[in-house]
Amino acid sequence: MRVLVVDDDINIQRLVTIHLTREGYQVFKADDAEEALSLLEKQNVDLAIVDVMMPGMNGFDLTKILTRDWEIPVILLTAKDQLSDKEIGFLSGSEDYIVKPFEVKELLFRVAVVLRRMQRVYDSVIQAGNMKIDRSSFEVEINQETILFPLKEFELLTILASRLNKTTPRSLLIEQAWGADYEGSEQTLNTHINRIRERLRKHGASLEILTTRGIGYRLEELK
Amino acid sequence: MKTLYRKFINATLLILGISIVIAFILANWVYMTSTKQKIDQQNVKIAREVASSLEHRHTTPHLGFKEYFESVSKLGYQIYVLSESGEEFFFGEPFSDKNLPAEAMKVIEENKIYHGMDDSPSRWLMMSHFANQLENTVGVPFIFDQEKYGLYLRPNNKMLFSDVHVIFAWFFVAVSIVSISGVIWLSKRLIQPITKLTEATREITRENFNYPLNIQRDDEIGQLAESFSTMQVQLQHNDESRKSFINNVSHDFQSPLMNIQGYAELLKTQELDEEHLEYVQIIDQESKRLSNLTKQLLLLTSLDQKSYPMKLGTTRIDTQIKETVRRHQWRLEEKEIEISYHLPPSPILVDPELIMTVWDNLLTNAIKYNQPGGSIFIRIAQNEGCLIITFADTGIGMTEEQASKIFERFYRVDAARKKGGTGLGLSIVKQIIELHNGSIKVESEIQSGTTFTITLTVEKQTEE
Numbered sequence: 080m081r082v083l084v085v086d087d088d089i090n091i092q093r094l095v096t097i098h099l100t101r102e103g104y105q106v107f108k109a110d111d112a113e114e115a116l117s118l119l120e121k122q123n124v125d126l127a128i129v130d131v132m133m134p135g136m137n138g139f140d141l142t143k144i145l146t147r148d149w150e151i152p153v154i155l156l157t158a159k160d161q162l163s164d165k166e167i168g169f170l171s172g173s174e175d176y177i178v179k180p181f182e183v184k185e186l187l188f189r190v191a192v193v194l195r196r197m198q199r200v201y202d203s204v205i206q207a208g209n210m211k212i213d214r215s216s217f218e219v220e221i222n223q224e225t226i227l228f229p230l231k232e233f234e235l236l237t238i239l240a241s242r243l244n245k246t247t248p249r250s251l252l253i254e255q256a257w258g259a260d261y262e263g264s265e266q267t268l269n270t271h272i273n274r275i276r277e278r279l280r281k282h283g284a285s286l287e288i289l290t291t292r293g294i295g296y297r298l299e300e301l302k
Numbered sequence: 303m304k305t306l307y308r309k310f311i312n313a314t315l316l317i318l319g320i321s322i323v324i325a326f327i328l329a330n331w332v333y334m335t336s337t338k339q340k341i342d343q344q345n346v347k348i349a350r351e352v353a354s355s356l357e358h359r360h361t362t363p364h365l366g367f368k369e370y371f372e373s374v375s376k377l378g379y380q381i382y383v384l385s386e387s388g389e390e391f392f393f394g395e396p397f398s399d400k401n402l403p404a405e406a407m408k409v410i411e412e413n414k415i416y417h418g419m420d421d422s423p424s425r426w427l428m429m430s431h432f433a434n435q436l437e438n439t440v441g442v443p444f445i446f447d448q449e450k451y452g453l454y455l456r457p458n459n460k461m462l463f464s465d466v467h468v469i470f471a472w473f474f475v476a477v478s479i480v481s482i483s484g485v486i487w488l489s490k491r492l493i494q495p496i497t498k499l500t501e502a503t504r505e506i507t508r509e510n511f512n513y514p515l516n517i518q519r520d521d522e523i524g525q526l527a528e529s530f531s532t533m534q535v536q537l538q539h540n541d542e543s544r545k546s547f548i549n550n551v552s553h554d555f556q557s558p559l560m561n562i563q564g565y566a567e568l569l570k571t572q573e574l575d576e577e578h579l580e581y582v583q584i585i586d587q588e589s590k591r592l593s594n595l596t597k598q599l600l601l602l603t604s605l606d607q608k609s610y611p612m613k614l615g616t617t618r619i620d621t622q623i624k625e626t627v628r629r630h631q632w633r634l635e636e637k638e639i640e641i642s643y644h645l646p647p648s649p650i651l652v653d654p655e656l657i658m659t660v661w662d663n664l665l666t667n668a669i670k671y672n673q674p675g676g677s678i679f680i681r682i683a684q685n686e687g688c689l690i691i692t693f694a695d696t697g698i699g700m701t702e703e704q705a706s707k708i709f710e711r712f713y714r715v716d717a718a719r720k721k722g723g724t725g726l727g728l729s730i731v732k733q734i735i736e737l738h739n740g741s742i743k744v745e746s747e748i749q750s751g752t753t754f755t756i757t758l759t760v761e762k763q764t765e766e
Contacts, residue, residue, distance in 0.1 A: 088557055094564040158556045180560035180593050183567060188632030216624075217631075226642040227627065229635045278640065 080194060081105045081123065085115045085141065086130040086156065091179075095128060098183045099190070112136035116144065124151060126194060128186070129173075131157045131164065139171040146172030152193050156181075191230070192217070207240040208285040208300045221282045231256050232275050235268075239288065239298040246297040272296055306496070310489035314482060333428040341431070342420035345440045345456065348379075353444035353453050367446055368393075378461030382436055382454040386410055395458050399435040402454070409441040409452040416441030416454065432459050495523050499530060511538035548600055555596050562589040591724060598726040601659065605733050612737060617654040619661075619689070620645035620682055626661040627680070630669060639672050643680040648689055650760050656734045663727040664754055668695040670721050671752070687760050694753040700746040708744065 082104045086092045089110075096106045107122060109115035111133050127145050131138035142153045155168045155176040168176045174193045177186055196215065205212040211220040217233055219226045228236060234256040238247055253261055253268055276288050285301050352374055356367055368391065371381050375394030383391040384402075405421070408414040418439045419431075430438065439454040495517045505513040511534050517527035566586040570579065623645055627634075634641055668678045676696040683690040698717055700708070707713045709732045712725040735742045735756055746752040 088561070090561045091557065091564070094561065094568065097568060179556045180563050180590075183564060184636060185632045188635070192631075224642050224644045226640065227631060227634070228640075229638070282642065 080125050081107065082190065083107045083109065083115060083118070083124040083127040083151075085109045085112065085127060085133070085138075087111055087133045088130070091130070091156075094183065095186065098187060102187055104190070112138075112141040112144075115141060119145075119149060119151075125197070126190060127151050127153045128190070129153055129155055131155055131168070139167055142168070142171040142173050152197055154186075154189055154193060195230075205237065205240045207243050207298065210240070210279075210284050210286055212237055212240055221279075221284045224282060226278065226282055228275070228278065232271055232278075235271055236275055236298075239296060242297070244297060244299055246291040246295050248295040250295075252295065307489055307493050310492075311482075311486060314485040318478065318482070330428050333431070337428075338431070339420050342417050342440060345419060346415055346417070346442065349440050349442040349453055349455050352455070353442050356446060357444055375458075378458045379455045380434075380439075380458055382439065384410065384452045384454070386450040395434070395460070397434055397436045399433075399437065402436050406437075406441050406452070406454065409443050409454075410450050413443050415443075416452075418454070419456070432462065434459060492523070495519070495527060499527065502530065502534070506534065506537060509541065511535075511541065551596060551600060556593060559589050559593040559596075563593070595724045595726070598724055598730060601730060602726060602733075605730065605737070612653040613655070614651050615654055616649050617652050617657065618647060618649050619652070619657065619691070620648045622654070622658055623661050623680060623682075623691075626658070626665050629662075630665055633669055634678075637669065637672065638675050639669060640677040641680070642677070645680065645682050646684070648682050648684065650689055650758060652738055652758070653734075656737070660731050660734050660756070663731050664693045667727065668693055668697065668752075670723070671695070671717060672697040676751075684760075689758045689760055691756040691758070692753055694751065696751040699748040699750055699752055701748055702746075705744050705746045705752075709742075 080103075082099055084092055084095050084099070084106060085108075086095070087110055092108055092110075096108060099106045107118060107124060109118055112135055115127070115129075129138045129141055129145070133141075138155055138157075142155060145151045145153050152174040153172065155173045156179060157164050157168065157176055158179045165176055174196070175189050177189060203213060203215045205214070209221060212218075212233075213220070214237060217227065217230070219228055219233070219236065235252055238252060238255050249265060249268060253265075256271075272288060279286055279288070286298055287301055288296050288298055290296055356370055359370070367383070371383060371391070371393040375381050379393075380395050380397060381391075381393040382397070382400075382402075383393075403418075406416045406418065409416045416439070418437055418441065436454065439456040441452050441454040444451050444453055495515075498515060498517060502513040502515060505511075513534070515527050515531055517524060519527070563586060566582050566589065569582045570586065574582065623643070627641060627643065631641075665678075665680075672678065672695050678696075679692075679694045681692045681694075683692075700715055704715045708715070708728050711729045713729075714723050714725040718725065732742055735758070738758055740756060740758040742757075743755045744752065745755070
């Protein structure tokens with residue numbers, strides 16, 4: 080994944096770059112809108128992180144160009160925690176905004192969410208039993224109550240729900256949630272599945288996750 | 303605006319009425335004290351001349367005096383002649399009341415002049431001057447053909463109300479009409495700029511400083527308009543500098559703080575010995591606190607201005623809360639806190655910016671003081687024109703004594719001290735909720751959790 084960072088504050092630019100690189104993203108830096116646009120002429124990116132207050136063209140105008148002409152999702156960085164700013168931000172087409180000072184972990188989370196959202200446009204709502212999964216808002220609704228599952232658990236539940244009553248192999252689950260090159264133990268998957276079971280029970284879902292010994296898991300409606 | 307206009311006209315009419323009454327009383331007093339006597343004496347003089355010219359006439363007595371009095375009456379007098387023997391004669395316009403007091407008899411009996419115009423005690427208004435009564439005459443004696451007579455006369459009312467008087471009356475009516483309509487016109491002109499100024503003041507409270515006045519006058523209102531315009535410019539200037547100050551504080555403070563925080567966090571991931579790690583953590587925490595404190599103090603200073611200009615708008619608070627949750631989702635995941643909510647669509651008239659701060663503060667607290675693996679539940683319940691919003695967490699909780707103080711400014715429970723709380727968040731929340739005429743309650747049990755309950759009325763609030 081390639082991420083473009085546009086900020087006139089060199090220190091913030093560097094900070095964001097360090098963390099994104101550590102997470103395995105390929106980072107391109109630009110000090111202002113002009114540099115960003117000329118960089119895009121030769122380089123494709125999947126996501127742009129843009130500061131609102133910049134000399135020359137401001138972040139809102141740059142966002143308009145990026146989303147309209149280049150179809151690149153944008154996360155805006157703003158120092159003003161004011162609604163009017165957020166509104167302008169969304170009107171100019173940004174996917175998300177983060178208020179400074181933010182914690183780097185927050186930024187990483189948002190980047191992951193936006194990238195995931197970009198990847199799936201198909202089939203955004205899945206219904207299984209009394210549970211409804213909204214893949215665009217990452218919401219799970221059971222008995223008119225909405226629960227936000229942690230991202231990994233959400234991924235796992237989505238796969239299981241989309242293959243209702245069918246067994247999903249462990250390897251497929253791990254690949255979908257953690258990526259193909261995941262090297263952690265299979266115990267982690269068990270822990271996550273157990274947490275999902277607990278949550279489904281707690282919120283009164285008419286579903287349960289059953290283990291198919293030696294193969295994987297399947298989601299079934301309670302009789 | 304209409305009342306002032308009406309007041310002007312009412313006042314004018316009242317002044318007119320009062321001045322008529324006072325003028326009448328004064329005129330009456332002058333009439334009673336001097337004019338009445340003068341008129342009486344004038345009439346006595348006329349009566350005497352009439353009588354004496356009859357006495358000295360060299361006509362033959364058998365022709366009588368009728369013809370003579372007839373001709374005198376035509377000059378505009380009402381005449382009554384009474385002989386010693388009780389014979390009565392009337393000339394000219396008839397009297398409406400022909401009673402004569404005993405006093406009048408003395409004219410014949412004692413040769414005493416009758417001052418009916420001056421003396422009558424029952425007449426204390428100058429209207430009585432025009433009373434068409436026999437009583438209201440002057441009487442003089444005369445002798446004709448060896449017989450004593452009394453001559454009683456008064457000027458005919460028609461003579462008193464001459465054409466000149468009618469012209470004067472019309473003149474008076476014209477003056478009143480002109481002055482009343484003048485007052486109406488003047489008050490309209492006077493009130494128009496005042497209405498404009500009121501409108502401009504209203505615009506200022508809505509932060510519009512460019513309302514055009516267009517009042518060109520050299521009187522006091524003109525001066526007021528001029529200083530008002532100056533004030534508009536000054537206010538606009540103040541407002542702009544206040545806003546730019548807030549912007550600067552947000553941007554120019556937060557960016558360096560962001561860097562301090564970010565790089566301190568980077569250091570934390572290095573291999574550090576315990577002591578150095580602790581130092582880095584302190585830098586990290588304190589920079590977070592400073593950044594929160596700047597934001598909250600800015601908000602608090604604007605809230606403290608006596609009438610915070612609320613920018614009310616219909617707001618979906620359910621989407622606002624979802625939005626807030628989304629912004630904190632990374633932290634929830636990090637602390638393995640489960641969040642669930644029941645948020646039906648709930649539009650309500652509030653200041654969206656302020657109320658967003660409430661959700662943010664409550665959620666931040668619910669996360670900050672939760673236990674790892676805990677949960678948070680948010681609910682909006684609609685109930686008889688009210689929205690009841692609850693934030694329940696399974697956190698560390700508080701004692702009753704602590705819970706009673708958390709809305710006080712700068713009060714922090716020990717846990718908050720350790721977690722870098724500013725002690726301002728909840729007092730801001732309370733202030734904002736109260737600005738919206740709502741209420742906030744807290745229920746807490748130590749080691750098991752805290753629930754905040756906010757009640758907001760949905761009924762349409764007016765903008766004032």
